[in-house]
Amino acid sequence: MELRNVRDAYEELSNKASDVIRQLSFAGIALVWLFKAGAQTAPVLDKSLLRASLFIFFALLLDLLQYLAGTTIWFAYFRFKESNGTKLTDDIVAPAWLTWPMWCLFYLKAVSMLIAYCAFVVPFLASKFLT
Numbered sequence: 001m002e003l004r005n006v007r008d009a010y011e012e013l014s015n016k017a018s019d020v021i022r023q024l025s026f027a028g029i030a031l032v033w034l035f036k037a038g039a040q041t042a043p044v045l046d047k048s049l050l051r052a053s054l055f056i057f058f059a060l061l062l063d064l065l066q067y068l069a070g071t072t073i074w075f076a077y078f079r080f081k082e083s084n085g086t087k088l089t090d091d092i093v094a095p096a097w098l099t100w101p102m103w104c105l106f107y108l109k110a111v112s113m114l115i116a117y118c119a120f121v122v123p124f125l126a127s128k129f130l131t
Contacts (some may be wrong), residue, residue: 014106018066021059021113028056028116035124048124055116062109070102 032053038044045053077098086092 024113025056025060048120052116052120055112059109059112062105066102066105073098
């Protein structure tokens with residue numbers, strides 16, 4: 001197996017994971033909206049759902065930050081290489097540390113989503129449907 005195939009595999013998997021996290025975020029928001037109680041003018045949320053929504057919105061924020069950081073870092077690196085005379089067709093090897101901020105944000109958003117679902121959403125749904 002070529003190293004390029006390994007890189008392609010983890011990039012494809014991380015993209016898919018980001019898509020799933022985003023879909024879970026929207027599903028969580030819909031769940032909070034679905035289970036809100038009270039009047040339309042003054043909805044009341046169960047504390048579990050309120051806490052879950054905090055982690056869900058945090059995951060969405062981290063998702064945005066991941067892409068903003070990636071865009072900024074890769075643009076800055078591109079401009080740096082371009083200003084040093086690197087041509088668009090030249091082969092380069094970027095330093096591994098350039099991707100660390102994006103990977104940290106990726107794992108933080110995944111952990112945030114896991115906390116939202118494992119600590120709050122699943123127990124809430126279990127209490128509604130299993131009792």
